[in-house]
Amino acid sequence: xxxxxxxxxxxxxxxxxxxxxxxxxxxxxxxxxxxxxxxxxxxxxxxxxxxxxxxxxxxxxxxxxxxxxxxxxxxxxxxxxxxxxxxxxxxxxxxxxxxxxxxxxxxxxxxxxxxxxxxxxxxxxxxxxxxxxxxxxxxxxxxxxxxxxxxxxxxxxxxxxxxxxxxxxxxxxxxxxxxxxxxxxxxxxxxxxxxxxxxxxxxxxxxxxxxxxxxxxxxxxxxxxxxxxxxxxxxxxxxxxxxxxxxxxxxxxxxxxxxxxxxxxxxxxxxxxxxxxxxxxxxxxxxxxxxxxxxxxxxxxxxxxxxxxxxxxxxxxxxxxxxxxxxxxxxxxxxxxxxxxxxxxxxxxxxxxxxxxxxxxxxxxxxxxxxxxxxxxxxxxxxxxxxxxxxxxxxxxxxxxxxxxxxxxxxxx
Numbered sequence: 001x002x003x004x005x006x007x008x009x010x011x012x013x014x015x016x017x018x019x020x021x022x023x024x025x026x027x028x029x030x031x032x033x034x035x036x037x038x039x040x041x042x043x044x045x046x047x048x049x050x051x052x053x054x055x056x057x058x059x060x061x062x063x064x065x066x067x068x069x070x071x072x073x074x075x076x077x078x079x080x081x082x083x084x085x086x087x088x089x090x091x092x093x094x095x096x097x098x099x100x101x102x103x104x105x106x107x108x109x110x111x112x113x114x115x116x117x118x119x120x121x122x123x124x125x126x127x128x129x130x131x132x133x134x135x136x137x138x139x140x141x142x143x144x145x146x147x148x149x150x151x152x153x154x155x156x157x158x159x160x161x162x163x164x165x166x167x168x169x170x171x172x173x174x175x176x177x178x179x180x181x182x183x184x185x186x187x188x189x190x191x192x193x194x195x196x197x198x199x200x201x202x203x204x205x206x207x208x209x210x211x212x213x214x215x216x217x218x219x220x221x222x223x224x225x226x227x228x229x230x231x232x233x234x235x236x237x238x239x240x241x242x243x244x245x246x247x248x249x250x251x252x253x254x255x256x257x258x259x260x261x262x263x264x265x266x267x268x269x270x271x272x273x274x275x276x277x278x279x280x281x282x283x284x285x286x287x288x289x290x291x292x293x294x295x296x297x298x299x300x301x302x303x304x305x306x307x308x309x310x311x312x313x314x315x316x317x318x319x320x321x322x323x324x325x326x327x328x329x330x331x332x333x334x335x336x337x338x339x340x341x342x343x344x345x346x347x348x349x350x351x352x353x354x355x356x357x358x359x360x361x362x363x364x365x366x367x368x369x370x371x372x373x374x375x376x377x378x379x380x381x382x383x384x385x386x387x388x389x390x391x392x393x394x395x396x397x398x399x400x401x402x403x404x405x406x407x408x409x410x411x412x413x
Contacts, residue, residue: 001027001056009055010048013196014189018181022049029176030056035128037113037173038151040180043230049178050109050149059147062106065099070112077120079136088137100133100144107147113173114154114165125169148173183225183232190221193229197236208246210239215250223257375410378403382412 003023006012012023029036030053038046047066054064072080079089083098099108110116116124127133128148132141150173159165183190194212202209212220225231235256243252377396385391393403406412 003027006052006056010052012045012048013193014186015192016181016186016189018179018185019189022178022180023052025176025178026052027056029053029178031058033147035147035173035175036149036178037170037176038149038178038180039156040151040153041182041228042153043228044180044182045229046151046153046180047109047111049180050107050151053149054107054109054147057107057147059106063103064107064109065103066109066111067099068111070115074117077117078123081120082123082133082135083142084136085138088135092137095135098133098135100127100146101142103146104144105146107149110148110150112152112154113150114152114156114159118164118166121166121169125166125172128169128172183228187221190225190232191217193232194220194236197233198240201237201240205240207240210236210243211247212253213247213249216248216253219250219253219257371410374406375412378406378410378412 001009003020006023006027007014012019026036026049036050036053038049040046050066051064054060067081069077078084079092079096079098081098081100083096083101084092086092086095110124123133127144127146131143131145133144134141154165156165156170160167160170183193191212195209198210220232227234238256239248239252245252378392381392381395382389385395389403389407390400393400396403398406
């Protein structure tokens with residue numbers, strides 16, 4: 001069976017080379033009895049691939065069982081997988097077969113395999129190596145001929161380093177690895193998926209299907225889908241139900257895309273330490289971001305004065321030489337259009353200073369010292385809140401205790 005036929009049979013949408021590669025590996029490994037480990041972010045559709053492997057294997061007439069290892073309590077996971085004998089634990093009123101015994105001759109899919117307890121990992125390793133296991137509370141060895149396909153969205157090498165996953169089990173499961181790409185790596189498939197989901201929901205709710213304008217398409221393609229296909233499907237359903245207008249614009253789409261996930265800038269987390277205080281690092285980050293803002297403000301000043309004929313009168317001789325070297329015609333507007341030249345000009349003007357300052361020169365001086373910046377921020381916040389330390393601390397993003405210590409450390413009056 002070729003890749004396109006597999007897509008049609010299992011309802012897989014997309015033409016991404018990474019997706020096609022994953023399907024091709026599944027197709028090739030299916031006729032064997034090799035163990036397969038499927039990895040990828042949550043919501044990428046990993047659950048389709050064990051079904052492909054099972055249906056294209058010699059065990060397709062056997063039973064297929066999917067087990068969510070993360071959803072079964074630690075105290076009962078061994079019983080669920082390997083069965084138990086009557087009286088082996090409280091509540092075991094009768095003997096029970098486990099999934100490995102029920103699925104004998106078929107395929108068992110262990111989803112979220114990295115969530116298995118270490119003791120269960122030992123049992124699983126034995127099954128993979130010898131095809132043998134024991135029911136809980138029994139000493140009788142049971143043989144099973146089960147094809148194991150596992151999946152996880154966890155970084156298993158990192159879990160091994162932390163002692164949460166056995167290295168030998170990882171190598172045994174990872175006989176054939178299949179990586180499912182995230183939606184951000186399948187940008188060419190996003191619109192296809194949206195149209196498929198929109199069509200399905202239109203049929204389900206008996207309404208016209210959604211249509212996208214070009215701006216809406218661009219927003220969907222450029223968005224960072226942390227929830228992958230699952231998130232895209234949920235948002236498509238929301239729009240299908242809520243929006244009366246079937247023609248969807250970029251403005252409409254933006255209302256359904258969480259801003260926090262659309263922002264690629266670093267995020268400052270307010271993590272508290274054991275004393276219920278914000279760490280020194282949090283305050284340092286705040287200072288650094290404010291310093292960056294000051295530099296951007298300085299760049300705006302340079303931008304504003306670049307077109308001014310009197311610029312040569314305001315800068316020193318050294319900066320005049322810089323401008324001359326950057327552009328033989330001394331055309332400042334041409335310099336400002338060139339990002340590289342503009343950054344050099346801005347940097348040099350800041351370094352060499354301006355003979356007739358346009359703004360308070362203390363701005364540049366303050367930006368050079370983190371300690372001075374901290375003092376400046378604390379003073380400003382105290383002035384703003386008329387000396388109320390509780391309000392000032394909240395404004396700065398630190399605890400009142402930390403603020404008190406800073407005031408004492410810097411001898412702020």
